[in-house]
Amino acid sequence: MARYIVSRLGQMVITMFIVSLLVFFMIRLKGDPITIMAPPHFNEEQVEALRRAWGFDKPLTEQYWVFLTKAVTGDFGKSMSHNTGAMGLVMSRLRLTYLLAGVSAIIGIVIAVPLGVLSALYRNSPLDVTVSALASLGTAMPNFWLGLMLIIVFSVQLRWFPVFGHEGIRSIVLPATCLGTGMAARLSRLTRSAMLEALRQDYMRTARSKGLTPKRVNVVHALRNALIPVVTALGLQLGWLLGGSVIVESVFAWPGLGRLVIESIHVRDITVVQAAVFWFALSFILINLVVDLLYSVIDPRVKIE
Amino acid sequence: MSTIFDRLRGRRLTGVGTIGLIIVSLVVILAIIGPYIAPHDAIQHNLKARYAPLGYTDPEHGTYWLGTDQLGRDILSRIIAGCRVSVIVSIFAVFIAGSIGVSYGLIAGFVGGWVDQIMMRIADALLSIPFIVLVVAISGVVGAGIVTLILILGFTGWVTYARVTRGEVLVAKELDYVIAATVVGQSKVRIMFQHILPNVMSSAVVLAALQVGVTIIAESSLSFLGLGVQPPSVTWGLMLADGRASIGSAWWMTTFPGVAITIVVLGVVFLGDWMRDVLDPRLRGE
Numbered sequence: 001m002a003r004y005i006v007s008r009l010g011q012m013v014i015t016m017f018i019v020s021l022l023v024f025f026m027i028r029l030k031g032d033p034i035t036i037m038a039p040p041h042f043n044e045e046q047v048e049a050l051r052r053a054w055g056f057d058k059p060l061t062e063q064y065w066v067f068l069t070k071a072v073t074g075d076f077g078k079s080m081s082h083n084t085g086a087m088g089l090v091m092s093r094l095r096l097t098y099l100l101a102g103v104s105a106i107i108g109i110v111i112a113v114p115l116g117v118l119s120a121l122y123r124n125s126p127l128d129v130t131v132s133a134l135a136s137l138g139t140a141m142p143n144f145w146l147g148l149m150l151i152i153v154f155s156v157q158l159r160w161f162p163v164f165g166h167e168g169i170r171s172i173v174l175p176a177t178c179l180g181t182g183m184a185a186r187l188s189r190l191t192r193s194a195m196l197e198a199l200r201q202d203y204m205r206t207a208r209s210k211g212l213t214p215k216r217v218n219v220v221h222a223l224r225n226a227l228i229p230v231v232t233a234l235g236l237q238l239g240w241l242l243g244g245s246v247i248v249e250s251v252f253a254w255p256g257l258g259r260l261v262i263e264s265i266h267v268r269d270i271t272v273v274q275a276a277v278f279w280f281a282l283s284f285i286l287i288n289l290v291v292d293l294l295y296s297v298i299d300p301r302v303k304i305e
Numbered sequence: 306m307s308t309i310f311d312r313l314r315g316r317r318l319t320g321v322g323t324i325g326l327i328i329v330s331l332v333v334i335l336a337i338i339g340p341y342i343a344p345h346d347a348i349q350h351n352l353k354a355r356y357a358p359l360g361y362t363d364p365e366h367g368t369y370w371l372g373t374d375q376l377g378r379d380i381l382s383r384i385i386a387g388c389r390v391s392v393i394v395s396i397f398a399v400f401i402a403g404s405i406g407v408s409y410g411l412i413a414g415f416v417g418g419w420v421d422q423i424m425m426r427i428a429d430a431l432l433s434i435p436f437i438v439l440v441v442a443i444s445g446v447v448g449a450g451i452v453t454l455i456l457i458l459g460f461t462g463w464v465t466y467a468r469v470t471r472g473e474v475l476v477a478k479e480l481d482y483v484i485a486a487t488v489v490g491q492s493k494v495r496i497m498f499q500h501i502l503p504n505v506m507s508s509a510v511v512l513a514a515l516q517v518g519v520t521i522i523a524e525s526s527l528s529f530l531g532l533g534v535q536p537p538s539v540t541w542g543l544m545l546a547d548g549r550a551s552i553g554s555a556w557w558m559t560t561f562p563g564v565a566i567t568i569v570v571l572g573v574v575f576l577g578d579w580m581r582d583v584l585d586p587r588l589r590g591e
Contacts, residue, residue, distance in 0.1 A: 011426075014426055015426060015429055015430045015433060016430075018426060018427055018429075018430035019430045019433060019434065022430060022431065022434070026442060026443060026446060027446050029443065029446055029447055030446060030447055030448075033446075036446060136571060136574065136575075137567070137571070139574070140518065140567050140568075140570035140571040140574055141563070141566075141567045141570075142522045142525055142526060142563065142566055142567070142570075144526060144529060144545075145545060145559075145562075145563035145566065145567070148545065148548070148549060148552065148559045148563065149559070149560070149563065151552055152552060152556045152559060152560070156552060156553050156556070163552075163553075239433075239435055240435070242435050242438070243435025243436055243437040243438055244435075244437070246435070246437050246438055246441060247437065247526050247529070247530065250530060251549070258438075261438065261441060261442065262441065262530060264445075265441065265442070265444075265445030265532065266445075266531075268445075270445075270446065273442050273445060273446075276438075276442075277434055277438060277439070277442050280434055280435055280438050281430070281433040281434045284433045284434070284435065285433050
C-alpha cells in the first residue's frame with residue numbers, strides 16, 4: 001500500500017510538472033504576455049518598464065525556471081487588479097467553490113445512486129424508462145441554462161431564493177441543485193449499467209442458490225460490487241463539477257474560484273488565471289488519488305502493486 | 306471510412322435514432338438556408354417592439370411568434386440564424402480535435418515504450434484541467450471570435466480521442482493479421498495506416514458524433530460568458546447572455562435559445578448512440 005501511494009505521488013508530481021509547463025506557455029500563446037497585461041493607455045516606455053519588472057525580457061528557459069521555483073512555493077506573482085498575491089486570492093475563493101461542489105456532489109449522489117439501482121433492478125419498467133429519459137435530458141441541457149431557468153422559476157416568479165450572490169444558506173440551494181442534477185444525470189446512467197453488470201455475475205447466482213433473501217442478494221452482493229465503477233466515475237464527475245462551477249458561479253454570482261477566473265480574464269489579470277488553473281488541476285489530481293485509494297478499500301480484489 | 310458508411314447504411318434506424326437523424330438534418334438545413342426562410346431579419350432592430358411577448362403582432366413587421374429581445378429582434382429568427390454558428394463551430398472543432406487525437410493515440414499506441422509513457426502523461430496533464438476552465442483561460446489570452454474559438458476547441462478537445470484510439474491500437478497490434486503483416490516485412494508506416502487505422506476508425510467516428518454535442522454546449526457556454534463568438538454574429542450563447550440581463554422581465558429571451566440547444570444536443574446524442582450501437586457496441590456505457 002505504502003509503495004503504491006509513493007508511486008502514485010510520483011506520477012502526480014510528473015503530471016503537475018507538465019501542468020506547470022502548460023500554464024506557463026498558456027499565457028505566451030500569442031507571444032509576449034505583456035501585450036495582454038499592459039493597460040491599453042500605456043505608452044511604449046511604460047510597457048517596456050513593465051516587461052522588465054516582470055522579467056519577460058529574460059530568456060524563456062530562465063523565465064520558466066523562475067516561474068517553476070516560485071510556483072512550487074505557491075507564489076504565482078502579484079494580482080494586477082487586486083493588490084495581493086495571486087495565490088492568496090485563489091485560496092480566499094476556494095472554500096466557496098469546494099462548498100458548492102461538495103453540496104452538489106451530495107445532491108447528485110443522493111439522486112443518482114438509488115435511481116440507478118432501481119432502474120437496473122426493474123429494467124425496462126416505466127421507472128427505468130422515465131429515469132433514462134430524464135438522464136438524457138439532463139446531459140443534453142447546458143447546466144448554465146438550467147441555472148437560468150431555476151432563477152426564472154424560483155427567484156423571479158416564486159421569490160423563494162435570492163437571484164444571486166452569497167447570502168447564507170438559501171443562496172446555495174439553486175446553484176447546487178443546478179450542478180447536482182447535472183451530475184445526477186451522468187451518474188445515474190453509470191450506476192444503472194454497473195448494477196446490471198453486477199447482477200449478471202456468477203456470484204449472484206451462487207448467492208441466490210444459497211437461499212439468501214433477494215434483498216440481501218441485491219444489497220450486499222450486487223450493490224457493493226456495482227459501487228466500484230461508480231466510485232471511480234465519481235472522481236471524473238467531481239472534475240466535471242469543478243469545471244461546471246466556472247459557469248454556474250458566473251450565472252449565480254457565487255463568489256467562488258470559477259467566478260474569480262472569469263472576473264480575472266475580463267480584467268486581464270493573468271497571474272490569477274494561472275494560479276487558478278493550476279489549483280483546479282491540483283484539486284482534480286488529488287480527488288482522483290483519493291478515489292483510487294478508496295477503490296482499493298471497497299474492492300479487495302484490486303491487487304495493489 | 307467508406308466501410309463505416311456502408312455499415313451504417315445497412316442498419317435500420319431505431320426510433321430514437323430516427324428522431325436524432327431528423328433533428329440533426331433539420332439543423333443542418335437551417336444552417337444553410339435558415340436566413341432565407343426565417344420570418345424576420347435576425348439582426349434587424351425594431352425599437353417599437355422591444356421585449357415583445359410571445360405572439361405579439363407588429364402592424365408593420367408581422368408576428369413575433371417567440372417574442373423579441375431588448376432591441377426588438379425576433380427570437381425565432383435569431384434561433385434559426387444561430388444554427389449556422391453551432392454547425393460550423395462544432396463540425397470544424399470536432400474535425401480538428403479528432404484528427405489530432407487519433408494521430409496522437411495512433412503514434413503513442415503503435416510506438417509504445419517510453420514515447421507512449423510521455424505522450425500519455427501529457428494527455429493526463431491536459432485532462433486534469435477541467436475542459437471548460439482550460440478553454441476559458443486560453444480564450445482569455447488569445448481573444449474571441451469564431452475562428453479562434455474553433456481552433457481553441459479543436460486544440461484542447463483531442464485528449465479523449467487520443468486515449469480511446471491508443472487503447473484500440475494496443476488491441477489491434479496483437480491481432481493475427483497485423484502480426485502476419487509484420488512477419489512478411491511490411492513497413493511500419495504501412496502497417497499503421499493500412500492495418501491498424503481502419504480498426505480504430507469506428508470508435509473515433511462514434512466518439513466524434515458524441516463530441517459534437519459537447520462542443521455545441523462548450524461554444525454556447527463561452528459565447529454566454531462573452532469569450533466566444535462576438536456580436537453581431539448570432540449565437541444561442543449570446544442570446545442567453547442577453548436574456549440573462551433581462552431575466553426578471555422577459556423570460557422568453559432565456560428560455561427558447563436554451564430549448565434549442567437542448568433539442569439539438571439531444572438529437573446529436575440520439576444519433577451518436579445509434580451509431581455506437583451499430584459500429585462499436587463495446588463503447589457502450591462510456
